[in-house]
Amino acid sequence: MKVGIVGLGYVGLTTGLVIASKGHEVIGIDIDDKKVKMLNAGRIPFYEPGLEELLRKALDSKLFIATTNYDAIRDAEIIFISVGTPSRDDGSIDLSFIESSSTMIGKALKGSSDYHLIVVKSTVTPGTTRNIVGRIIAKVSGKKLGDELGLCMNPEFLREGSALYDTLNPDKVIIGELDEKSGEKLYEFWYEFYRDDTEYLRTTLENAELIKYAINSFLATKISYINMLANICEKIPNCDIGVIARGMGLDKRINPAFFGAGLGFGGSCFPKDLRALIAFSKQSINYDPLILEATLKINEKQALHAIEIMKRELNDLHGREITILGLSYKPNTDDIREAVSIRIINELLRLGAKIRVYDPKAMKNIKRIYGDSLIYHNSAYDALDKSEAVIIVTEWNEFRKLKPKDFLRMKKPVVIDGRRILLDKLEEFRRLGIKYYTIGHYFEL
Numbered sequence: 001m002k003v004g005i006v007g008l009g010y011v012g013l014t015t016g017l018v019i020a021s022k023g024h025e026v027i028g029i030d031i032d033d034k035k036v037k038m039l040n041a042g043r044i045p046f047y048e049p050g051l052e053e054l055l056r057k058a059l060d061s062k063l064f065i066a067t068t069n070y071d072a073i074r075d076a077e078i079i080f081i082s083v084g085t086p087s088r089d090d091g092s093i094d095l096s097f098i099e100s101s102s103t104m105i106g107k108a109l110k111g112s113s114d115y116h117l118i119v120v121k122s123t124v125t126p127g128t129t130r131n132i133v134g135r136i137i138a139k140v141s142g143k144k145l146g147d148e149l150g151l152c153m154n155p156e157f158l159r160e161g162s163a164l165y166d167t168l169n170p171d172k173v174i175i176g177e178l179d180e181k182s183g184e185k186l187y188e189f190w191y192e193f194y195r196d197d198t199e200y201l202r203t204t205l206e207n208a209e210l211i212k213y214a215i216n217s218f219l220a221t222k223i224s225y226i227n228m229l230a231n232i233c234e235k236i237p238n239c240d241i242g243v244i245a246r247g248m249g250l251d252k253r254i255n256p257a258f259f260g261a262g263l264g265f266g267g268s269c270f271p272k273d274l275r276a277l278i279a280f281s282k283q284s285i286n287y288d289p290l291i292l293e294a295t296l297k298i299n300e301k302q303a304l305h306a307i308e309i310m311k312r313e314l315n316d317l318h319g320r321e322i323t324i325l326g327l328s329y330k331p332n333t334d335d336i337r338e339a340v341s342i343r344i345i346n347e348l349l350r351l352g353a354k355i356r357v358y359d360p361k362a363m364k365n366i367k368r369i370y371g372d373s374l375i376y377h378n379s380a381y382d383a384l385d386k387s388e389a390v391i392i393v394t395e396w397n398e399f400r401k402l403k404p405k406d407f408l409r410m411k412k413p414v415v416i417d418g419r420r421i422l423l424d425k426l427e428e429f430r431r432l433g434i435k436y437y438t439i440g441h442y443f444e445l
C-alpha cells in the first residue's frame with residue numbers, strides 16, 4: 001500500500017518509518033527543505049534512539065522517500081497528517097499548519113478518481129478534524145467526504161526518547177471516524193501491525209480528539225498533584241514524598257505511574273496541550289476548567305522551587321557560579337522545547353548568577369538560545385569543578401551514577417537534586433558534609 005505522511009517531525013517520521021518497516025511504500029512530505037535533504041541522506045535532524053538505523057533501512061529498501069512536493073501523495077491510499085500544532089500567544093491552538101497542509105493535500109488530490117483516507121495524527125481540539133481538515137480537503141480537491149474521501153482522527157501517544165518502542169508497542173489505538181468505511185479501513189491497517197496485542201477503540205472524531213487532551217492533561221495533573229504534596233512533605237518532619245507516592249500506588253484504585261515528584265513537566269506536549277484545552281474550554285464552550293488551571297500554575301512555580309531552596313543556602317545569587325546538570329526536557333532526547341532548564345536558566349540569569357551547564361545531548365540546542373551567556377562543559381565533572389551549587393534538572397542515567405564524593409570538587413557543595421535520583425545516598429552526602437536537598441523530602445535549614 002502507498003501511504004503519505006505529511007509533517008516529518010517526531011511523530012510523522014517515527015510513524016512513517018515504522019509503516020515502511022512493514023513493507024508499505026511511504027512518501028513523507030515536509031515543507032522544510034533542509035530536513036527533507038537530510039532525511040534522504042540518511043540523517044535524522046533530532047536525537048531519537050533507533051530511528052536513524054530504521055531510516056537507513058527504509059531508504060535502502062526504497063520504501064521511504066522524503067519530499068517537499070505534495071503531488072507525490074496523489075496516489076496514496078492513506079494520508080496521515082502529523083504537522084505541528086503549537087500554542088498561540090493566548091495559549092489557544094495554532095491551526096495554521098493544519099490548515100496549510102490540508103489545502104496542499106486538497107490540491108494534490110484534485111482530479112484523482114481514487115478513494116483516499118485522510119488521518120489526522122496531530123493533536124487538535126475537538127471539531128478540528130471534521131470542520132477544518134475535512135472541509136478544506138473536500139472543498140479544495142472537489143471530492144465528496146464519504147464515498148470519495150475518508151476521514152479519521154487517530155491521536156498519537158508516543159513518548160520522545162522511546163518513540164520507536166512506543167510506536168511498535170502501543171497500549172491502545174484510538175480511531176475517531178467520520179463513517180464506518182473510514183474507520184474500518186484504518187482499523188484494518190493498524191490491525192495488520194498490532195493484531196490482538198493492543199486495545200482498539202473506535203468512536204467519533206471529536207471523542208478521539210478529546211481523548212488525547214484528556215490523557216495528557218490528566219497525566220500533567222498527576223504530576224502537579226504529587227508536586228503539591230511534595231511541597232507539603234518538605235515542611236513535615238520525617239516525611240518523604242517517595243514513600244507517600246509508593247503508599248498511594250498500593251491502593252488498587254490509583255495507578256502509581258507519573259507520580260515522580262520533581263521540578264515539574266516541560267516538553268512539546270503537556271504545557272501546550274494543557275493551554276490549548278484551557279483556551280478551548282473558555283473561548284469555545286464558555287467553561288472554566290479550574291483543575292487544569294491549577295495544574296498549570298503549580299507547574300510554573302515548581303521549576304523555580306529549586307532556586308528558592310538554593311537562595312536559602314547562598315542568599316544572594318549575584319556573581320555566584322551555579323551548575324545546571326541536564327537541559328533536555330527529559331532524558332534520552334535532545335528536545336528542549338519548554339524544558340524546565342530554560343525557566344531555571346532565565347531566572348538565574350535575571351539574578352546575575354554565572355551559569356555552567358552540561359547535558360549529554362542537548363548542548364547544541366541550548367547554545368542556539370543562549371550563545372555566550374552560559375559556560376558550556378563537556379562532562380558533569382567539569383561543570384561541577386569549583387562551582388558553588390548544582391541543580392540536577394534532568395534525570396539522565398549518567399547523573400544517577402554520580403557519587404557523593406564527585407561533588408567534593410565543588411567550592412562549597414550545595415546539591416539540589418531536582419529529580420530525587422541521588423536520595424538513596426543521603427547518608428553519604430551528610431557524612432561528607434555536603435548540603436544535599438531534594439524535592440519532597442523534609443529538610444531543616
Ligand SMILES: NC(=O)c1ccc[n+]([C@@H]2O[C@H](COP(=O)([O-])OP(=O)(O)OC[C@H]3O[C@@H](n4cnc5c(N)ncnc54)[C@H](O)[C@@H]3O)[C@@H](O)[C@H]2O)c1
Pocket residue numbers: 006007008009010011012029030031032035082083084085097100101121122123124156157158159160268269
Ligand atoms: N512530539 C511528541 O512527543 C508528540 C507526541 C504525541 C503527539 N504529538 C503531536 O503530534 C503533532 C506533531 O508533533 P511533532 O513533535 O512531531 O512536531 P514537530 O514540530 O517535530 O514536526 C512537525 C513537522 O511538520 C512540518 N510541517 C509544518 N507545516 C507543514 C506543512 N504545511 N506541510 C508539511 N509539513 C509541515 C514541520 O516542518 C515539521 O517538520 C503535534 O500536534 C503534537 O502535539 C507529539
